[in-house]
Amino acid sequence: MTEVSLWWPFAVMLAGAAVTYAWRALGVVLSGRIAPQGKLFEWIACIAYALLSGLIARMILLPAGPLAEVPLADRLGAAILGLAVFFLARRNMPLGVVSAVAALMALSWARGAGVL
Amino acid sequence: MAQGPSPPQRSRDFGGTRQALWAGVRLAFGVPAVVLSASYLGFGALAQQVDLEIWHALFSVVTAWALPGQVALVELYADGASILAIAVAVALTNARLLPMAITLMTLVRAPGTPRWQYYLAAHWVAVTGWALAMRDCPAMPPEQRRPFFMGISLVLWTVSLLGTALGFALAGSVPSYITLGLVFLNPIYFMLVVAGDVRGVSRILAAVLGALAGPLLYLATPDWSLLLTGVGVGSLAYLVGQARAGRT
Numbered sequence: 294m295t296e297v298s299l300w301w302p303f304a305v306m307l308a309g310a311a312v313t314y315a316w317r318a319l320g321v322v323l324s325g326r327i328a329p330q331g332k333l334f335e336w337i338a339c340i341a342y343a344l345l346s347g348l349i350a351r352m353i354l355l356p357a358g359p360l361a362e363v364p365l366a367d368r369l370g371a372a373i374l375g376l377a378v379f380f381l382a383r384r385n386m387p388l389g390v391v392s393a394v395a396a397l398m399a400l401s402w403a404r405g406a407g408v409l
Numbered sequence: 410m411a412q413g414p415s416p417p418q419r420s421r422d423f424g425g426t427r428q429a430l431w432a433g434v435r436l437a438f439g440v441p442a443v444v445l446s447a448s449y450l451g452f453g454a455l456a457q458q459v460d461l462e463i464w465h466a467l468f469s470v471v472t473a474w475a476l477p478g479q480v481a482l483v484e485l486y487a488d489g490a491s492i493l494a495i496a497v498a499v500a501l502t503n504a505r506l507l508p509m510a511i512t513l514m515t516l517v518r519a520p521g522t523p524r525w526q527y528y529l530a531a532h533w534v535a536v537t538g539w540a541l542a543m544r545d546c547p548a549m550p551p552e553q554r555r556p557f558f559m560g561i562s563l564v565l566w567t568v569s570l571l572g573t574a575l576g577f578a579l580a581g582s583v584p585s586y587i588t589l590g591l592v593f594l595n596p597i598y599f600m601l602v603v604a605g606d607v608r609g610v611s612r613i614l615a616a617v618l619g620a621l622a623g624p625l626l627y628l629a630t631p632d633w634s635l636l637l638t639g640v641g642v643g644s645l646a647y648l649v650g651q652a653r654a655g656r657t
Contacts, residue, residue: 302465308492309482310472312500317531320510324527327515329547332651334515338543339615339650340643341508345536346603346616347623347638348477348505352596354624357484358455359585360592368593375597376604384605386440386598393597394590401586 363401371396421548429553433560436545441537445565446572448595452479453576454588459487463577470573474566475535476595478503501635508639510534513542517558519551530555533562536599540606611650618642 327334352360353372360368375393382388403409423429449470456466461483469479478499485495510531517530538561546554576591607616622642626634 299462302461302486303468305486305492305495306465306469306472306482308496309469309478309499312496313473313475313478313503313506314532316500316503316506317510317534318528320507320534321514321527321531323507324511324514324518327511329515329518334512335609335611335650336644336647337508338512339611339647340639341505341512342603342607342612343615343619343622343641343643343646344505344508344635344639345599346619347626347635347642348502349596349599349603350620350623351627351634352477353600355627356596358480358592359589363589363593371593372597372600375601379601379605386444386601386605389601390444390594390598394594397593398586398590401589402584405586 363397364404367397367400367404371400421545422550423553423557426553426556429549430556430560433557433562434564435560436541437538437561437564441541441561442564442568444594444598445537446568446575447591448476448598449569449572450576450579451588451592451595452476452483453573453578454580454591455480455483455576456573457577457580459483461486463574466573466577467570470566470569473499474533474569475503475506501632504635505639506534508643509539513539513546513558516543516546517551517555519555522552522555526555530559530562533559533566535562535565537565537602538562540602544606544608609650610653611646614649615643615646618646 327337353368354365356363356368371393374396375389378392379385379389400409423432452470453463453466456463456469469482473479473482481502482495482499485498490498513534514527514531518527538558541561542554542558546557549557580588603616607613619638619642623634623638626637630637
């Protein structure tokens with residue numbers, strides 16, 4: 294492990310942390326000028342939910358990391374199963390998460406073992 | 410997270426700021442802590458697989474603490490991207506934190522609080538704590554809301570570090586289908602948090618349309634898709650909600 298490869302990642306991560314905190318700090322700056330019951334607040338909340346939801350859908354449907362190796366049908370099927378179980382079980386979070394993750398693991402295992 | 414929709418009333422007075430902080434701690438010390446630490450197992454595993462040191466991964470959790478941006482950073486770093494390209498990608502991935510911070514910091518505002526307290530609390534604005542606080546805080550007296558959010562966040566921050574360290578240690582020693590499951594945990598949990606906690610016609614519409622538009626716009630224009638999804642779809646959902654409210 295050389296000097297560069299030990300310290301350089303810290304610099305990269307510090308840069309990432311700085312741009313991340315910049316959004317949060319800007320949020321504080323702007324937050325004082327908005328009424329929590331007002332229309333502007335509702336509009337910004339809608340933007341937040343749309344952004345968040347779009348990002349999550351992309352992480353499931355078009356992932357960049359190791360999940361890219363998993364077929365789309367497996368990821369989509371497991372996610373839909375998780376949603377269905379979550380709502381059918383009266384918003385039971387552990388049950389929803391476990392069923393989706395277990396389904397994906399089972400499908401990946403089955404494909405790896407040649408069962409599927 | 411198990412309750413149904415409830416109208417915002419001042420029904421959750423914990424009696425004081427200290428009690429509110431502990432209420433946040435108790436709320437987080439359940440499913441949120443388990444799932445978030447498990448999600449960070451995936452991050453720790455990812456860091457190990459691209460030959461980073463455990464201290465790099467823990468440093469990222471402490472300083473950034475916004476998982477999608479951290480994952481993007483590590484993947485780009487491993488690809489050999491420049492620090493500028495990485496910073497731009499992380500900033501775009503984390504742009505959601507701006508509207509999230511605006512709404513939450515508006516909600517937790519209380520008279521007599523020094524301004525630096527908000528700048529400190531803003532560091533912990535992230536999906537899980539934000540969604541829980543957005544749901545529960547309107548029913549609390551204003552001075553109890555920030556402590557409640559901090560209680561949630563400090564638990565989640567701590568278990569994120571533990572999860573990262575464990576994931577780093579486990580990586581490579583478990584079969585690949587288990588690693589895939591751990592990585593999948595994060596988006597699934599975020600999806601259910603949003604699906605379970607979103608309230609109101611326009612916000613629900615924003616979440617549903619955002620999920621459809623996000624991937625489609627990403628295929629069309631990867632760089633601008635998140636911004637377009639947020640502002641475009643969010644505004645559309647807001648206008649539809651306003652129109653409906655105007656009719657009834």
